[in-house]
Amino acid sequence: MIHVVGIGLNGAEGLTSSTLELIAQAKILAGGDRHLSYFPQYGKKSLVIKDFSADLKKIKQFHQTLKSHETIVVLASGDPLYFGLGRLLLEKFSPEQLKFHPHLSSIQLAFNRLKMPWQDATIISAHGRSNELLIQALQKGAKKLAILTDGQNHPGAIANLCLSLGLTTTYQAWVCENLAATNEQIQAFDLPSLASLTATDFSPLNVVVLVKQKPENPLIDLDQLPILGIADHHFASFDDRPGMITKQPIRVQILAALSLQPRQIIWDIGAGTGSVAIEGARLCPQGKVFAIEKTSAGQRLIEQNCQRFQLQNVEVVAGSAPEVLANLPTPNRVFIGGNGGQLTSILQTCGERLAINGLVVMAIASLEHLSLALGWFKQQQWQVKVQQVQISQSVKFAELTRFDPLNPIYLLTAGRNSMGNDDLG
Template identity: 55%
Template sequence: MIHVIGIGLDGASGLSESVLNLIAGATVLVGSDRHLSYFPEHSASRLVLGDLTETIIEIRQQLIRWEIENKQSLDNYIVILVSGDPLFFGLGRLLVAEFPPEKLTFHPHVSSIQLAFNRIKIPWQDAEILSAHGRSMETLIQALQQGIEKIAILTDNIHNPQAIAQLINSLDLPSYYQFWVCENLGGNDERVQLWDIESLKNQEFSSLNIVILLRQSRSGIEPLDLSKIPTFGIQDQLFLSYSDRPGLMTKREVRTLVLGELALQPKQTIWDIGAGTGSVSIEIARLFPDSTVYSIEKTAAGTTLIEQNRQRFQVNNVVSIHGEAPDILHHLRSPHRIFIGGSGKNLSEILGICSIRLSPGGVIVLALATLEHLNTALNWLEQRKRIEHSWTYRILNVQLSRSVPIANLTRFSPLNPVTLLTISHHSLFA
């Protein structure tokens, strides 16, 4: 009774003969003004898609009239014209919810997302496909923060390419994205172009556009212009990061708190255990050039990143150590301060070695992302305090949000909560 037919910007010429025959025989033709204009000579009753609720009511009333008049037959049916694939962020989802499946038949066209990826010649089976059309940008924020490699975004007049570019700039992402805008796909005025994000502000785009974001790896380890980088609180995006997990680093706001909890002083030896990209090590090294920071990382990829970031920020007092704690710790100079950003399953053993090797009056700071690791650390502390009563600790639970622009408004986007556990074995906090 209802045929839902996808159509592109090429209009009737892009449809198969069988689909055109279905449209030609329709009793009622439903669609937007643009879709209906492709069939100006059609003799069927026309229903312009406007308010979706009203349109559904009118379609349902038409089906009821046919039932009452006993005109339910193959000769009486409704054709609804929609863009692309009806069941891909389209009207199909609403129709399936409103009508029995046996009354619906779908005839999809090539979707705009499919066209977009084919135009830029990129495989898209692994892409994250999001709709900002009349929706929140929260899912896009999460995808960007996670460093998803390929993101396709269906836009609207508010969440347009300019708004998406502004959002990306505000997030201080560790990843760089190619920014493609694909307009009027399949039409005579189609335009597919790669843009520099900074140049999008004053550009005008067709209302029919899709944004494709492709994550890029930063190439080279060329030194940065240090005159433009703050002494304290380096932006996340300046660090080279893991290609497959670009968001895996201690975030800028948390780094500043960690450095405060460490209570650093000049001419110290610091261990950074589970250093990842080396972001904490480099912050310390720049603040205290006469200190030595041992940046300990068990993965070869991480060790390479630490060395690349060390060269990038032109610091010579970071020593990159490829090894797994606690075994590697026996070979290092005794530290005045220890930061544990990653421990795997060896947290208790690592804390045991750290407590033995830590210099008198030293401080250990842990950044913990799970309750289980916090519980492990606290259990270790309770056992340790039974032997040495001088051990003290404090806990700081960090739940931060960054402001992000959403069209003409501003909202907060939360970072993952982190618990900072600061341990000392003298009365530093009394």
């Protein structure tokens, strides 16, 4: 039998008497340098695991020479079957040859030190792994995250990653070091104010915990905002879908295609969080923007964002297009960001209501909707221009930088009359 024993930073003191007896009777005691340092008296009976592949082969060879009453004990950190050595051992030995004796994992210890329930936490190991899963969890706005780190994906690197992603979600961060050891330390940091975290040195044995903070609705310092291209994190967004916002680089392209002019009437159909409506209203303070949104959650977010940006020229229109469009003023510009499966009907209404020399701009994600829109505009003999917008943004990983692509869109701009529509090119 091979006994796989989990051990913490408090060493032998954290083990039960029965587990210590197993170790005392072991023919071979294997583990990392740190694990074996808790049992210096075993000397030549010890096998230091440094090269997993080669050293597990040695264990297998020793196992084949054991007598029926002899055992091997392998020491591992925390719970061996939780991002631990247990998985590799199961690849080399049958389950019948192994018996596991788990210790408290660092994740358990971290949440218990923070006195925080963790059944709803997302656990990610960045130890020797890609940070793709971490990026996905952050972009989805995971409620709680516990991250196992390493020398490259250390707390400062994770902080830099959060900054580079431009998250709309705000997190509180804790770095839990040397859990259960005499030099245990837990430090709290506020995100996205990460300067102190990125500049701090930590013990290599640490766990990072991120907890999403309740959204606030503060007023924005308007003097600090750019004229065009407001950062995504300034907008209130959906709690469960923080990435469901027209991203800043795409939004800038949409606003450029709309070619806004003073005192215009603008329809934003399928407004979502209202990011396009908000920026359009700021660019045209003497105009009026009608943000059409069918979901109550979206309507509340648009109202919150209007309060944040202190705007009076955005009106939230609750309901589905095209039905709610009938009583709105004649638009000079129409942006269609969502259509609820009613694209043809919406285009028909826009065609009937659009002012002379008006423009319709669409952000389209699918080929099917692009084909449908192009077919409709061709039938109506409108002038059309289509751009494929594919933008990648730099993202930090460890000490390096790579590009992370946003979902590509087709940006369609259409006008009924060729005269006066120089914006179509």
